[in-house]
Amino acid sequence: MSIEFIYPEFEVIRDQSRCIGCRVCQRQCANEVHSYDDDLKILKSDESKCVNCQRCVSMCPTRALKIVKSDCTLRENANWQNNTIKEIYKQANSGGVLLSSMGNPNPLPVYWDRILINASQVTNPPIDPLREPMETRVFLGKKPDKIERGKDGKLKCNLSPQLELSMPVMFSAMSYGSISYNAHESLARAAKELGIFYNTGEGGLHEDFYCYGDNTIVQVASGRFGVHEDYLKAGKGIEIKMGQGAKPGIGGHLPGTKIVGDVSRTRMIPEGSDAISPAPHHDIYSIEDLRQLVFSLKEATEYKKPVIVKVAAVHNIAAIASGIARSGADIIAIDGFRGGTGAAPTRIRDNVGIPIELALASVDQRLRDEGIRNNVSLVVGGSIRSASDVVKAIALGADACYIATAAVLAMGCHLCRTCQSGKCNWGIATQRPDLVKRLNPEIGSKRLVNLMNAWRHEIKELMGGMGINSIEALKGNRLMLRGVGLNDRELKILGISHAGE
Amino acid sequence: MQLEGQVRIPSGCAIAAAISRDGKTMTGEKIMNAMKPMHDRSNGLGGGFAAYGIYPEYRDLYAFHFFFKDRASRKDCEVFLKEYFEIVKSEIIPTRKIPEITDEPIIWRYFVAPLKSMVSSAQVDENEFVARMVMRVNIEVSGAYLFSSGKNMGTFKAVGFPEDVGRFYRLDEYEGYSWTAHGRYPTNTPGWWGGAHPFTLLDYSIVHNGEISSYDANRRFIEMFGYKCTLQTDTEVITYIMDYLIRRQGLTMNEASSVIAAPFWSTIENKTDTEDKEKHIYLRTMFPNLLVTGPFSIVFGFRGGLMALNDRLKLRSMVVGEHDDMVYIASEEAAIRVMDNNVKNIWAPSGGEPVIVKVREGVNI
Ligand code: SF4
Numbered sequence: 001m002s003i004e005f006i007y008p009e010f011e012v013i014r015d016q017s018r019c020i021g022c023r024v025c026q027r028q029c030a031n032e033v034h035s036y037d038d039d040l041k042i043l044k045s046d047e048s049k050c051v052n053c054q055r056c057v058s059m060c061p062t063r064a065l066k067i068v069k070s071d072c073t074l075r076e077n078a079n080w081q082n083n084t085i086k087e088i089y090k091q092a093n094s095g096g097v098l099l100s101s102m103g104n105p106n107p108l109p110v111y112w113d114r115i116l117i118n119a120s121q122v123t124n125p126p127i128d129p130l131r132e133p134m135e136t137r138v139f140l141g142k143k144p145d146k147i148e149r150g151k152d153g154k155l156k157c158n159l160s161p162q163l164e165l166s167m168p169v170m171f172s173a174m175s176y177g178s179i180s181y182n183a184h185e186s187l188a189r190a191a192k193e194l195g196i197f198y199n200t201g202e203g204g205l206h207e208d209f210y211c212y213g214d215n216t217i218v219q220v221a222s223g224r225f226g227v228h229e230d231y232l233k234a235g236k237g238i239e240i241k242m243g244q245g246a247k248p249g250i251g252g253h254l255p256g257t258k259i260v261g262d263v264s265r266t267r268m269i270p271e272g273s274d275a276i277s278p279a280p281h282h283d284i285y286s287i288e289d290l291r292q293l294v295f296s297l298k299e300a301t302e303y304k305k306p307v308i309v310k311v312a313a314v315h316n317i318a319a320i321a322s323g324i325a326r327s328g329a330d331i332i333a334i335d336g337f338r339g340g341t342g343a344a345p346t347r348i349r350d351n352v353g354i355p356i357e358l359a360l361a362s363v364d365q366r367l368r369d370e371g372i373r374n375n376v377s378l379v380v381g382g383s384i385r386s387a388s389d390v391v392k393a394i395a396l397g398a399d400a401c402y403i404a405t406a407a408v409l410a411m412g413c414h415l416c417r418t419c420q421s422g423k424c425n426w427g428i429a430t431q432r433p434d435l436v437k438r439l440n441p442e443i444g445s446k447r448l449v450n451l452m453n454a455w456r457h458e459i460k461e462l463m464g465g466m467g468i469n470s471i472e473a474l475k476g477n478r479l480m481l482r483g484v485g486l487n488d489r490e491l492k493i494l495g496i497s498h499a500g501e
Numbered sequence: 502m503q504l505e506g507q508v509r510i511p512s513g514c515a516i517a518a519a520i521s522r523d524g525k526t527m528t529g530e531k532i533m534n535a536m537k538p539m540h541d542r543s544n545g546l547g548g549g550f551a552a553y554g555i556y557p558e559y560r561d562l563y564a565f566h567f568f569f570k571d572r573a574s575r576k577d578c579e580v581f582l583k584e585y586f587e588i589v590k591s592e593i594i595p596t597r598k599i600p601e602i603t604d605e606p607i608i609w610r611y612f613v614a615p616l617k618s619m620v621s622s623a624q625v626d627e628n629e630f631v632a633r634m635v636m637r638v639n640i641e642v643s644g645a646y647l648f649s650s651g652k653n654m655g656t657f658k659a660v661g662f663p664e665d666v667g668r669f670y671r672l673d674e675y676e677g678y679s680w681t682a683h684g685r686y687p688t689n690t691p692g693w694w695g696g697a698h699p700f701t702l703l704d705y706s707i708v709h710n711g712e713i714s715s716y717d718a719n720r721r722f723i724e725m726f727g728y729k730c731t732l733q734t735d736t737e738v739i740t741y742i743m744d745y746l747i748r749r750q751g752l753t754m755n756e757a758s759s760v761i762a763a764p765f766w767s768t769i770e771n772k773t774d775t776e777d778k779e780k781h782i783y784l785r786t787m788f789p790n791l792l793v794t795g796p797f798s799i800v801f802g803f804r805g806g807l808m809a810l811n812d813r814l815k816l817r818s819m820v821v822g823e824h825d826d827m828v829y830i831a832s833e834e835a836a837i838r839v840m841d842n843n844v845k846n847i848w849a850p851s852g853g854e855p856v857i858v859k860v861r862e863g864v865n866i
């Protein structure tokens with residue numbers, strides 16, 4: 001070995017007394033960790049290639065395998081931690097920018113976990129969702145300032161187009177290209193069955209999926225891949241992607257190796273060429289430019305589609321959101337710094353942006369202070385992990401949540417965080433046909449539907465406990481939240497009291 | 502200990518109301534008696550009444566009822582008022598000394614007309630101007646609390662049992678065509694008169710029994726439109742919601758109740774009358790943040806009428822009874838029977854279904 005050597009992160013433990021030599025692991029591993037020794041008639045492993053995606057572990061018929069964290073470590077040092085040192089080695093070896101995928105894994109505060117939810121006792125009855133109706137339907141979009149009446153005195157429907165959701169959760173943007181055809185199909189089918197929306201991401205919409213248009217949000221990002229009139233009209237809403245929580249301030253880069261066949265056609269770029277989304281939209285250098293794009297898209301779709309503007313949660317988010325709320329946009333989507341990604345520079349993913357909880361609280365309050373909260377709906381994402389995160393987000397003031405990591409987990413992702421390699425063993429973040437077919441859209445969509453149904457039940461239970469029987473009455477209801485272990489400044493930003501107060 | 506307004510205090514309650522559809526007046530005696538059989542629904546920490554038609558000689562003036570901490574705060578307040586209003590009459594509100602009611606503040610009333618120049622420079626109508634001034638007085642003038650601001654109507658409230666509060670204010674000497682009453686059971690002892698109910702703004706008054714679970718969602722929404730919830734009570738926020746929906750948005754009473762006690766989506770979907778269905782879909786989509794959940798029964802008083810409404814699950818008791826021109830509403834039937842032993846047609850309106858009673862057209866109220 002040499003100065004370039006970095007000891008593998010994981011060890012592959014094979015219980016030889018259990019292994020029957022079926023070679024499933026070998027066939028399943030796109031990273032080629034497992035190999036068969038014809039002479040010795042045993043399986044061997046090259047753990048240096050292992051990403052701990054758990055595919056072999058899950059597929060081994062005899063439970064002969066486990067992957068453990070290697071205990072070969074450098075000398076302990078609280079300042080120069082193992083990871084930090086290894087990253088320096090990697091960069092000294094390659095001279096390159098470090099790449100990562102999925103969300104920020106570092107132990108920064110998760111505010112959701114420091115917020116607790118209320119329940120009714122004595123003065124007000126809890127409601128049992130099994131006996132009483134419990135409503136989770138929401139409408140996203142601008143609400144007019146005043147009602148209008150016709151000549152006959154009857155109320156006129158003066159609402160601009162709204163997105164109707166059966167529950168306040170949607171599948172967030174993941175482009176076709178960064179994830180597979182089968183993953184997209186799973187999301188689209190599940191969204192349709194659930195009465196919610198999935199989001200095409202920035203890679204266009206495969207022609208096979210136009211039939212899910214009523215449950216689709218089409219995205220327009222800085223690369224404008226796959227954007228044309230039919231595409232804009234295909235969905236129920238249009239999202240302008242200004243930024244992403246995992247990598248605020250930079251664009252995207254889908255390597256040419258993933259731009260094959262249908263992906264290239266859908267994106268409308270040549271096969272094998274890298275798909276590079278610039279950091280800014282080159283027609284949006286300021287808020288007034290955003291307004292023009294919002295209205296161009298509305299114009300192109302005859303004012304029939306609400307427009308979402310998606311931004312990353314950054315320091316100045318409240319002022320930015322206030323600008324967007326006046327730009328003609330109908331919905332603002334804010335993506336927190338823990339949001340996932342198919343690939344991002346590690347330093348940016350781990351150090352740029354702010355937690356969604358704080359961003360949401362300050363945006364909601366700012367829009368109310370300015371009296372324009374009704375101009376827009378707020379959708380938040382960036383690591384919404386459970387039904388209780390959803391409930392907390394709604395109580396802080398969100399209209400709905402975006403989930404992506406939770407959705408890919410439901411489809412089989414094991415969060416190995418190497419999506420950028422394109423060799424996802426679970427058939428999600430890959431375009432290799434042999435891998436893609438591992439994700440059966442029938443099963444993928446079923447599992448997404450299961451997950452959302454489970455969350456819906458939990459949301460109802462939590463609401464019932466608070467004596468609330470409709471999600472509208474939870475929105476912005478911060479009195480239902482208390483902080484634990486938060487300082488005064490944090491509580492002030494979140495607009496909640498401390499537990500015990 | 503924190504005063505009401507600095508802290509939110511849940512409470513249970515008793516409510517009662519009586520109105521003559523012919524606009525015939527009655528003294529406060531009747532409604533005071535109604536509260537007696539419901540004594541145990543209050544705990545002596547708040548009682549109050551709203552009375553309509555009691556100031557016919559000042560029919561066109563706003564009647565402002567105030568609590569003042571001391572003489573100085575009253576003087577400060579008068580300086581403030583005089584900048585914006587012509588004070589036509591100013592007097593102490595007469596009370597009766599009784600052992601049950603103690604620690605009273607200075608209780609004063611003014612009959613005022615807003616200065617035309619002030620109204621026009623604010624570029625709003627007179628009611629909006631007065632509503633804004635009510636908010637301002639209560640925030641800006643320390644030691645003053647303006648708790649009644651309608652025309653030809655007034656609120657009377659105190660810390661005590663409602664029947665004692667009525668005697669204290671000598672309500673047997675007032676004559677009105679419509680009365681509402683409230684007895685309070687707060688789960689805390691704020692001991693502040695302002696916290697008692699009814700809560701009023703302009704001609705609108707609310708008495709309410711319940712604890713709403715949507716409180717903060719409603720409060721944070723309504724505060725966008727210039728309302729300030731200084732008391733943190735359900736009654737206050739519901740009053741502002743009604744004012745916003747009816748006076749500012751121009752909804753009818755029925756439409757407003759379809760907002761705050763909206764039918765379930767499943768009920769709306771099953772409606773066969775498409776016009777009605779579309780109306781409800783519109784109202785729920787337009788005003789989702791004003792849906793009120795959790796138990797409540799309210800009586801909403803306005804010039805010339807009353808509206809009774811329960812939460813959509815009917816988690817609080819409320820009954821209505823009729824006899825000739827009279828309509829009675831109360832938390833318990835017993836209270837109605839005390840007001841009128843020969844009452845006919847007693848029924849319990851179902852959840853979310855408003856009962857609206859109006860004085861006949863043509864009666865001068
Ligand atoms: S899958 Fe399991 S049993 Fe089969 S070869 Fe691999 S380790 Fe052995």
Ligand code: SF4
Nearest residue numbers: 413414416417419424
């Ligand atoms: S999508 Fe695939 S590659 Fe990405 S983290 Fe999940 S399992 Fe790993």
